[in-house]
Amino acid sequence: MTRGTALVRRPGDRLAEGLVTHIERTDVDVARARRQHEAYRAALAGAGWRVREVDPADQCPDAVFVEDTVVVCDDLAVLTRPGAPERRPEVPGTEKAVREAGLEVVRIEAPGTLDGGDVLQIGTTVHVGRGGRTNDAGIAQLAAHLATRGRTVVPVPLRDVLHLKSAVTALPDGTLLALPDLLDTTVLRQPLRAVDEEAGCHVVPLGDDLVLMAASAPRTAALVSGLGFTPVVVDIDEYEKLEGCVTCLSVLIPHA
Ligand SMILES: CN(C)C(=N)NCCC[C@H](N)C(=O)O
Numbered sequence: 001m002t003r004g005t006a007l008v009r010r011p012g013d014r015l016a017e018g019l020v021t022h023i024e025r026t027d028v029d030v031a032r033a034r035r036q037h038e039a040y041r042a043a044l045a046g047a048g049w050r051v052r053e054v055d056p057a058d059q060c061p062d063a064v065f066v067e068d069t070v071v072v073c074d075d076l077a078v079l080t081r082p083g084a085p086e087r088r089p090e091v092p093g094t095e096k097a098v099r100e101a102g103l104e105v106v107r108i109e110a111p112g113t114l115d116g117g118d119v120l121q122i123g124t125t126v127h128v129g130r131g132g133r134t135n136d137a138g139i140a141q142l143a144a145h146l147a148t149r150g151r152t153v154v155p156v157p158l159r160d161v162l163h164l165k166s167a168v169t170a171l172p173d174g175t176l177l178a179l180p181d182l183l184d185t186t187v188l189r190q191p192l193r194a195v196d197e198e199a200g201c202h203v204v205p206l207g208d209d210l211v212l213m214a215a216s217a218p219r220t221a222a223l224v225s226g227l228g229f230t231p232v233v234v235d236i237d238e239y240e241k242l243e244g245c246v247t248c249l250s251v252l253i254p255h256a
Contacts, residue, residue: 003207004254006049007097009066009090011037012058018242019062019084021132021162026241033238037064040234040249047206047232049252052101055093062087064239065248068115068133068163069094071142072103072253073126074149078142079107080114083133094251101256106145114138117163117248122170125189126153129164157184165202165247168192171229172205177220195220202245204252206232212246 016028041051057063062084069091071078077098079091091107099105108114118129119142126146128139136155143153159182161167167182176192178185179201185192195201200220204212209228213221215235224231236246 001048002050003048004050004252005101005256006044006051007054007066007070007094007101007251007253008037008041008044008051008249009054009063009093010034010056011064012056012061014058014061015064015242017061018065019086020242022160023241023243028238028241030238036234036236036238037249040236040246043212043232043234044206044250047210047212049206052097054097057090057093060087060090062242063090063093065117065242065244066090066094067248067251068117070098070251071114071116071119072098072251073121073146073151075103076145076149077101077103077105078145079105080116081108081110081112081138082115083113083135098253101253103253103256108138108141111135112138112141114142115163116251117165120164120169121151122174122190124151126151127156127164127168127188128153129158129167129183130155131158131161131163133163154187154189156187159183162243166243166245168201169203169247170205171203171211171224171227172209175227177201177203193223195223199240199245202247204246204250206252214240214246216240
């Protein structure tokens, strides 16, 4: 049984030069990061996803964080215009992959900026973080594109955090796991549970009751398990040194 296609992009040799904005830079062990990426790909495959590699963009240290380059909604791929200009050359490789997956392609245009890490889709509601990477023009363009698929966009102001999904993601039943101090929770449209581990608010529903989580959030994994879900745990600490998390390393395209 295949759930769909999971796009990933292998880390390049320059990974350790990736951007760091809200945390202190520490050394990244690239060889270890490659092993962790291999295990991450295996976890996706083990959960029933067909893993497809996006062409490398090795001149861009952050290219492994492929989530930031596209928002997939049903049969539509919205190519982003990343808020960090040095990440924009990552987009053409993603465009090739989503075209090959048969998706309709539109894009965020200047002056809009939008990173996929700011976009949290839950049912027909799409929460979009407004912060350092995503601006109002980007949010307005995304809202217009996703309206064609019956989605409603809710902007969420962020505080001192890279992306919306650095601070909140959702379990398969729509319950939000969040670090409430990092965003304006009053605008969120789903029930919220505060977590006490930074990586605890990063989950990726993989289908059925499976929930991809980082090994750095053991207490939250126990919580998630107690709620009746099955955590699929991966160690991604080399990516966490670059403000990455489990969501950023893939783009899931159901049924593709
Ligand atoms: C949800 N998150 C956090 C993401 N989708 N992306 C992380 C990108 C990290 C990269 N060093 C950067 O600063 O762009």
